[in-house]
Amino acid sequence: MKSNRNLHQTPENIPYTQRRLKTKPTLLLLLVLFIGNILWFVLWLLPNDDSSSENDGSEPIATVDGEAITNQQWLAAMESRYGKETLRHLVNEAVMEKAAEKYKIKVSDEEIDLEIALLRSAQDANDTTLHSLSTEQLRQKVRAQLILDKVLTNDVVVEDDEAESYYEENQSFYNVPTTYRTSLIVVNSKEDAERVEKELKNGSEFDVLAREHSVDAASASLGGDIGFVSSEQASIDTAIFTVVQKLKEQEASKPFVLRDGRYAIAMVSEVMEGHSFSYGEVAEQVKRQLALEQLPPSITPEAFWAEFDAQWIYGEKKK
Incomplete structure (x- = not known):
């Protein structure tokens, strides 16, 4: 496979890490509502005591012109609007952790640090994804993505000379200011x-x-x-x-x-x-990105749901 890529040409030629940052769905809303949805699921699983209005969600949490909005209405609205995507996010992360165990995949702190540095370097000023996440949320998201990338590229071979050529052509991407x-x-x-x-x-x-x-x-x-x-x-x-x-x-x-x-x-x-990464520091990352470019870009963690028997309340398990 020939390599003829340049960071400053067309969007198709931008390194995969940059493209992934700009094309991944915005996660802010899901993460902001994460706690609320977890609370809803906990309450949903707990037994109700019909004799107690304090436990059945009927207590008001807001009023408009004297008319109450109950805790139950609030939680149900959150679940209806955002519950499915939030649960999908949680299942996907759990599936990737299972995949890491099965395929003996390790993700080091150094790998996460490198990805975050490259993401910062590629950040679009209008993209709030990075700075809308806490440090821990960002590291967890990068970890899950790295596991997925490593699973997908486990059997893809990229030659050293191709990886070195790519690094030389795109060295500015690895000079993080x-x-x-x-x-x-x-x-x-x-x-x-x-x-x-x-x-x-x-x-x-x-x-x-x-x-x-x-x-x-x-x-x-x-x-x-x-x-x-x-x-x-x-x-x-x-x-x-x-x-x-x-x-x-x-x-x-x-x-x-x-x-x-x-x-x-x-x-x-x-x-x-800032840091200028040598080829030795990023060789594995470069090979992984080149390997990913040989795969369909639409693969998501859901492709592995069946393998790990993932099921959820919104329908049948993924096949």
């Missing part, structure tokens, strides 16, 4: 920015102020978080990177002007030092 996990409060005027700065100095939390004052709706809803910023991101306002690279962790900036004329205050919550 220093990135700064950044939060922003964007306002319309210098006066607004100075008022926000004063509130910060008086002890107000940055994420709270972002939700209250930032006019950038997308980041405001996340407490100002815009993810990891680096010098390689053309879509990021250069004024932002110029400021954040001078900040220490947990340090907020002075107000500064964005290229659209609005004002912003930035805070850096985490600094991830």
Whole structure:
């Protein structure tokens, strides 16, 4: 198989790790609702005591014009809207753990660290997937994906010379720049920015102020978080990177002007030092990505449900 790939050509030629980040369904909603759905399933399994209104879910948890919305209605609505996909997510992770045991597949912390570093490097500024997950959620998601990738490519052979050629052609992808996990409060005027700065100095939390004052709706809803910023991101306002690279962790900036004329205050919550990965450090990862490119892109963990007798309440077991 010949290799003629370049990171800066068409989307089809972008390394699989980058494409996977941009094409995987957004997991934020599922993870946010994870706890609620687990609670629903626990309550669903527990016996009901019809004589007690405290245990049958009829107690009100909200009212509108005096009319109650009960705990039971709330849990049922969550299950109806999000329960199936959340349960699918849980079953898929369990299936992948079983597959790892059966095929004696190991995933090291170093492999997870490498994948996360490459994902950060490839992150699109408009993709909130990475910074919407906690560190543990992200590591668990990467682990499950690595198990799936290793299972799928277990019998695929990629020659060393092909892998080395790929690495040389796409070396810039493995030169991960220093990135700064950044939060922003964007306002319309210098006066607004100075008022926000004063509130910060008086002890107000940055994420709270972002939700209250930032006019950038997308980041405001996340407490100002815009993810990891680096010098390689053309879509990021250069004024932002110029400021954040001078900040220490947990340090907020002075107000500064964005290229659209609005004002912003930035805070850096985490600094991830850059690293240039040698071929030796990424050889297995490169071979795995090349092997994956030989397989249909639509394979999911559900393809293994039958093998591990996975069943769920939404229908028959997968075949």
